[in-house]
Amino acid sequence: MKRRRKMPTPRGSLRDFANDTSGAVAIMAALAFPVLIGGMALGAEASFWYLTQRKLQQAADLAAYAAAVQLRSGREEDEMWPAARAVAEANGLQPSDEWDPHYPPSRGVRQDNRNAVELILLRQQTRYFTLIYSPDPVAISARAVAEVRGGGDACLLSLDPTGGMAIEVAGSAEVTFDGCDVATNSNAGNAFQMQGGAVRMTTGCVHSVGGANATGGLTMTNCTQPNIEAPVIPDPYADVSEPEVSGDCVSGDVGKNNDATTVTPTTDHALGMKSMRFCNGLNPRGNVTFAPGLYIIDGGELTLNAQTTVVGSGVTFYLANGARLGFNGGATLELAAPETGPLAGLLFFGGRGSVGTQHTINGTAGSRLNGAVYLPSGDLDYRGNYSGSNGCTQIVTRRIVFSGNSSLSVNCSAAGTRRIAVAETIALVE
Secondary structure, three states, rough: OOOOOOOOOOOOOOHHHHOOOOOHHHHHHHHHHHHHHHHHHHHHHHHHHHHHHHHHHHHHHHHHHHHHHHHHHHOOOOHHHHHHHHHHHHHHOOOOEEEEOOOOOOOOOOOOOEEEEEEEEEEOOOOHHHOOOOOOOEEEEEEEEEEOOOOOOEEEEEEEOOOOEEEEEEEOOOOEEOOOOEEEEOOOOOOOEEEOOEEEEEEEEOEOOOEEEEOEEEEEOOOOOOOOOOOOOOOOOOOOOOOOOOOOEEEOOEEOOOOEEEEEEOEOOOOOOEEEEOOOEEOOOEEEOOEEEEEEEEOOEEEEEOOOOOEEEEEEEEEEEOOEEEOOOEEEEEEEOOOOOOOOEEEEEOOOOOOOOEEEEEOOOEEEEEEEEEEEEEEEEEEOOOOOOEEEEEEEEEEEEEEOOOOEEEOOHHOOOOOEEEEOOEEEOO
């Protein structure tokens, strides 16, 4: 019987190929390399994206902080954001990046908080190695929120930006600020000046953009030494428009010695309140009561002489066209500003164009002023035995000299005055 002869397997068959291990590594490497290289490319570019995001976040943080600094200084948005953008550009912001600022913040836990600012930056990052996955750019964003925090309260603010002795305590003055600080925006080395061995001042703390020269008579309850090189403090009433000078002129000779007189404004003013206009000064005599309203002193001097008593609640005296205060010793004042309305908290309002106008306030120990003495362009001599007992007297002026005994209090919430915040800090919070 013939045996069937086994036919040889053709060379190069699939079985041989499967059993042949020569060159396996090369084949596996060829198959794996595209995946490996793609993964390496993705890893390298993802690291680049992360670095880009961190740099963009740094630019956002620094810019938001800069905007908050502007906010603390009372700047408006048209000054706040250009200053912030300049900081961002110096730290890598590109012209093609999206700039999205918000004041107050548009979202988050500080949404609508007017002590905070929010900045969002967005960059469309071009792909390089990862183009094999997608041609679309990668959106990289950064968000920062900076907040102005804390601080104390001042009841005296000098607005002069450069003058020496913007706050001066001289002679034999003994000045007490109850529960509040004093501050000057002057950058002069002697912006705050005490001189004379008999001078005494008690306050929470002294804040000066420039320097402070104090004697041993300075007592501070909230700090151990004056806070010098401090940030500028914004004028709390900068946004209050000056009242229109309107209405017929009436005589400023009001009342008689030893008589009682009531003055009632009758003119409808554009601010929605009754007003009365005194041209060339106002000189009350005797016991004079001013009814609520706006009293416009158009030039001249608001003079209070000895044996004169002036009473009024809900009143604002607007000093227009160089008008000045001239309160002499012996006069008694019992005055309170409006608690609401467009002139809330303002007891005396000096015209901003009356630069260097000299004002004098001097009165008896029984006098009381509830409200702000706001003389942004004027110089105030605050002297004599004037204590403001039981009142809330806030002073905002260009410069001030204390040469007599005085006492002021910061507890002004019921008087309608605005807060003068000092020693505020800035923090990145989101």
